[in-house]
Amino acid sequence: MSEKVVLHYFNGRGKMESIRWLLAAAGVEFEEVFLTKREHYIKLLNDGAxxxxxxxxxxxxxxxLVQSRAIMNYIAGKYNLYGKDLKERALIDMYTEGIIDLLDIIMLWTIETPENKQKQLSNIEQKAKERFLPVFEKGLANSDFLVxxxxxxxxVHLLEATLTLQEIFPTILSTFPKIQAFQERMKALPRISKxxxxxxxRKPPRDEDLIPTLKEVLSHYYK
Structure with a gap:
């Protein structure tokens, strides 16, 4: 590439973290411009970005590029992370959408108020164990890859999601040996390891620390 990729977002995980993961897996170097003041956001608006x-x-x-799914679709297509044909792409999309649903649940939990956080924990754990993880365990039953x-x-998204789950529930994969083995294979890949x-x-798992910055930069949403 003649120009370095530039990411504009907050200094936290949020909707950008899966994009960072995908770029890292593709071996793409990127710069980050963090939104810390409302003026930064207004400038992007005025520039038509x-x-x-x-x-x-x-x-x-x-x-x-905006809209996180569109961004990731482009990166995956450009760097050969989107299967060999339309049928594989459809399967990849189904797995990806499920993983994004799971990550969204976790992301919302990280910015919950303290009184609601504990209540949401059991909901996340139950959904992960009963709805999401069994699907991926089955998908990895006879292959090193989901598709x-x-x-x-x-x-790439599955590794991100399962590592994120383990930050909250360290033993959650104890009954999912295929996913555990998958993690080890993925973590051994040089780009992932890096x-x-x-x-x-890669950002730390404390998006709640960003709430004051979010409220300042996106003050129109918090009125």
Whole structure:
């Protein structure tokens, strides 16, 4: 690439973290511009960079991409992480949408008020164990990858999601041996291993610390 990829978002996980994971898995270097003041957001609006007045925003290949799913679709397609044909892509999309649903539940929990946080924990654990993880365990029963015979975005997203779950529930994978083995294979990949090292662009799991910044930058949403 002639130009480095630039990410515009808050200094936390949120909707950008899965994009960071995907870029890291593809071996793509990127820079980050963190939104810390409302003026930063207003400038992006005035520059016409935010089609729907929302971040994340990713500058790549001369484009200003918004909407996290659209961004990830583009990255996956560009870097051969989207299967070999339309049928594989459909399966990858189904797995990916389920993983995003799970990550969204977790993301909402991280910014819950303290009185609601504990109540939501059991809901997350139950859904993970009963709705999501069995699907991935079955998908990995006879293959190293969720779809086909090569790494896809679904695998990258699954690693992110299961590691995130383990931050909250350390033993949650104890009855899912296929997923555990999958994690070890994925973590051994050089690009993934690099992203998991201290000092990488991977963000820590404390998005609640961002709430004051979110309220300042996106004050129109919090009126």
């Amino acid at each position: 935010l089609m729907f007045q929302q971040v994340p925003l990713v500058e790549i290949d001369g484009m200003q 086909g015979n090569q790494l896809s975005r679904a695998d 992203f998991l090292q201290p000092g990488s662009a």
